[in-house]
Amino acid sequence: MSIIIDGVKVLGVFIKRLNRFLAEVLIEGEAHITHVPNTGRMQELLIPGAKIILRKINNPNRKTSYDLLFVYKEDLLVAIDSKLPNVLLEKCFADGLIPYFVGYNYIKREVFYGKSKFDFSLNSSDGKHALVEAKCVTLVKGSGIASFPDAPTDRGRKHVLELIDAVEEGIRGAVIFIIQRDDAVKFTPNNEMDERFYEAVVLAKKKGVEFFAYNCDVTPDSITLGKELSIII
Numbered sequence: 001m002s003i004i005i006d007g008v009k010v011l012g013v014f015i016k017r018l019n020r021f022l023a024e025v026l027i028e029g030e031a032h033i034t035h036v037p038n039t040g041r042m043q044e045l046l047i048p049g050a051k052i053i054l055r056k057i058n059n060p061n062r063k064t065s066y067d068l069l070f071v072y073k074e075d076l077l078v079a080i081d082s083k084l085p086n087v088l089l090e091k092c093f094a095d096g097l098i099p100y101f102v103g104y105n106y107i108k109r110e111v112f113y114g115k116s117k118f119d120f121s122l123n124s125s126d127g128k129h130a131l132v133e134a135k136c137v138t139l140v141k142g143s144g145i146a147s148f149p150d151a152p153t154d155r156g157r158k159h160v161l162e163l164i165d166a167v168e169e170g171i172r173g174a175v176i177f178i179i180q181r182d183d184a185v186k187f188t189p190n191n192e193m194d195e196r197f198y199e200a201v202v203l204a205k206k207k208g209v210e211f212f213a214y215n216c217d218v219t220p221d222s223i224t225l226g227k228e229l230s231i232i233i
Contacts, residue, residue: 001092002224003084005069007055009220014050014071023068025052034066038082041151042138045071045078053077053220070220078181079218082136085178086119088216089134092225093122100174100212104130113171114162130172133159137179137213139190146184146213146229148177152194160200160209167208174210175201179229180218187213188232205233 012034013026020039023046025032034054036046053070071078089098090109096102104122111121113131120132139150149156163173177187191198205211211233215226 001088001095001097002222003088003091004222005055005079005081005084005220007057009069010054010056010066012052012054012066012068014046014052014068015048017046022064025054025066025068027054027066032066033064034068035062035064036068036080038080038136038138039151040080040082040136040138040149042071042080043150045073045080045138070218073181076181076183077218077220078138079216079223080136080138080180084180084223085134085136085176088178088223088225089120089132089176093120097225098176098212100210101130101132104128114165116159116162118159128172129170130174131163131166132174132176133163135175135177137177137184137187138181140179140181140184144183144185145232146177146179146187146215147190147193148187149190149194149197153197157194157197157200160197160204163209164204164207172210173204173208174212177211177213178225179213179215180223182215182217182226184213184215184229186232187229202233 015024051072054066106123108121122130166173213229217224
């Protein structure tokens with residue numbers, strides 16, 4: 001399953017991150033401010049001089065005219081837009097392409113449970129219910145080990161802990177890590193970056209929360225769900 005990444009794309013060069021949402025880039029030698037659609041640190045990707053792909057935005061109400069969608073790590077193209085996993089998974093759920101959730105034909109986006117908002121609520125015709133949170137992953141360490149998060153995430157930890165409550169109430173709870181690059185071969189929660197998130201995942205797995213990870217095939221015009229990866233916890 002693929003989704004098309006439309007719009008007019010331009011090549012650029014990364015200069016520096018200004019804050020969580022903005023960066024300075026060069027396009028045809030001219031400096032521009034671009035929106036960064038991912039609040040992760042991405043320090044191993046967003047380095048001065050990195051080749052990037054941006055999408056031109058023609059909206060007079062916006063402060064920036066570009067979105068930074070892709071970063072090249074040497075010859076590898078990495079998608080960084082954190083909205084893509086939700087769009088990709090919604091289509092995969094609808095088409096029955098995630099084997100663990102076949103039969104969950106009623107899909108709702110952005111649903112509140114407890115004190116958190118989850119990406120998906122899935123229901124089947126026979127009354128089964130699942131809450132699913134998607135996480136965008138861009139970090140791959142040595143030996144192809146993808147890892148999340150790349151910055152401390154209280155929000156992510158809260159999601160995982162609230163899924164324990166859901167499971168205890170008879171609702172399936174799951175987190176799906178979407179690695180937006182094709183060089184990952186395994187996945188592990190990032191204990192070095194956020195020990196509390198890691199500990200929450202370990203506890204949640206023992207309590208019955210499900211964890212899955214997939215890599216992706218990425219081109220400048222599309223992203224495709226790739227292979228399921230084994231998870232090291």
